[in-house]
Amino acid sequence: MRTDPRRRHLDTYPWSVVLETRFADMDVNRHLNNVAVAQFYEETRVRFNVGLRAAHPELQPHYLVGRVEIDYLAEGRYPAPLTAGYGIAAIGKSSFRVAMALFQGDACIGLCDTVMVYRGETGAAPLPQALRAVLGEWVLKA
DSSP: OTTOGGGGOGGGOSEEEEEOOOGGGBOTTSSBOHHHHHHHHHHHHHHHHHHHHHHOTTTOOOEEEEEEEEEEOSOOOSSSOEEEEEEEEEEOSSEEEEEEEEEETTEEEEEEEEEEEEEETTEEOOOOHHHHHHHHTTBOOO
16 A cells, blocks of 8 residues: 555545544544544545445445555644545455545545455355446546
8 A cells, every 4th residue: 555656646546525624533642543534534435335325226235344454644634624535446256445545735644445345145245247347437547
């Protein structure tokens, strides 16, 4: 994550959202707390998924978080808003990897990779072809 310079540019991400910071997101050092930063990534992921489900109600995808990895690159500040970038980094057999980044102004303050596992009736299951096609529309830009 850290070593890919593309990940530090908002235009790499095919989808983005602006998130407002709150006073409660700060810690005693007066920067955004690491737990709050994780919640911003979660909010980004959820907003993307809500939009995906609204745009493709026929899919009704059911996937779960399998892994989250966060690199903290710089301190985030309150009350400046964040812009979160979102894209699909890889699509596997039963899972896909989401790549996200947080920006304040022009600075990338963090990166996050999340593995999402498709869930069938009895556990992990192969990603349906229709879902693969839709996810393919949101792959990180080269």
